[in-house]
Amino acid sequence: MTLHPEIAKIVASLPAPPPGPIDPAVLRAAEEAQVSPPAERLPLHAVEDRTATTPAGEVPVRVYTPTAADAHGLLVYFHGGAFFLGSLETHDHVARSLAQETGLTVVSVGYRRAPEAAFPAGLEDCYGVVRWAAENGASLGWDGTTLALAGDSSGGTFAAAVAAMAHDDGFDGITHQVLFYPSLDLDFDVDRYASLRENAEGYGLETAGLKPFNAFYLDSGADPADPLVSPIKRADLSGLPPALILTAEHDPLRDEGERYGQRLQEAGVDATVHRYAGANHGFVQNFSWIPEYHEAFAETGRFLRRS
Incomplete structure (x- = not known):
């Protein structure tokens, strides 16, 4: 299928990247400028900014409670942004849709970002918040059942890595992992996967941009050979939580x-993979207003309701 016409129209209108080195401050400001004002956001029963106390330090989180029910399952969400972009604000609409469509309380994590925070700071924040959520479930209205992880793009990297960290620590409380077009191999050898060449140009995220956009993370000490950086390099995937992996047809990743x-399937893990036709990288964040891509949230809800 060709790129969805609405996506194609917007991709065609994107300006060329400015010459010279990438400036995180400029790109962050541009992202934040596009955030909808609070009055225009999807209403939920409650949205609260809190601070999670973890071994890695104090981590800002935003807690989204979907309904007035006394208790809900929990979903801990890690936003994307090539490890240096994204925030609680830029992905607020994603967290709200996840809460609405899954019926779970969503805890969105404001982890530390590169280049200011060196690896593994952001990853430690994410893992610390998961353990904090499990230990403080009563204050979050957790019903003690579902404790899921979700992340988009580099947030999907963190979700997969956190699931592995929990398994290795003997923490078996994570019930599901949901990865939206995840970045799982930061090697970026263009011959490693056919999609890196097939979708190299013209779809928003371009193969040539992967190295420079991820350089802030890699230059901070993240080794692409480390399975916590490139989760696909983990030798043994057995014992990990059931997974839902949503990919985009026109995505280098x-x-x-x-x-x-x-x-995961070969290792005996219950894993579902669904490729969204006509979609590009970032469709859950950028194009969920298109009905067929908002379906990703509904599919996530169905997956998380499975026993």
């Missing part, structure tokens, strides 16, 4: 996500 799902 498509094949690594699908290969990871295949490897």
Whole structure:
């Protein structure tokens, strides 16, 4: 299928990137400028900014409670942004839709970002918040059942890595992992996956941009050979939580996500992989106003309701 016409129209209108080195402050400001005002956001029963106390330090979180019920399952969400972009604000609409469509209380994590915070600061924040949520479930209205992880793009990297960290620590409380077009192999060898060449140009995220956009993270000490940086390099995937992996047809990262799902299945993990036709990288964040891509949230809800 060709790129969805609404997405194609917007991709065609994107300006060329400015010359010279990437400036995180400029790109962050541009992202934040596009955030909808609070009055225009999807209403939920409650949205509260809190601070999670973790071994890595104090981590800002935003807690989204979908309904007035006394208790809900929990979903801990890690936003994307190539490890240096994204925030609680830029992905607020994603967290709200996840809460609405899953019926779970969503805890969105404002982890530390590169280049200001060196690896593994952001990852430690994410793992610390998961353990904090489990230990402080009563204050979050947790019903003690579902404790799921979700992340988009680099947030999907963190979700997969946190699931592995929890398994290795003997913490078996995580019930599901949901990865939206995840970045799972930060090697960026263009011959490693066919989608890196097939979707190299013209779809928003371009293969040539992967190295410079992820350089802030890699230059901070993240080794692409480390399975906590490139989760697909983990030798043994057995024992990990059931996974839902949603990929985009026109995404350079498509094949690594699908290969990871295949490897999970080969390791005996219940893993579902669904490729969204006509979509590009970032469709859950950028194009969920298109009905067929808002379906990603509904599909997530169905997956999380499975026993």
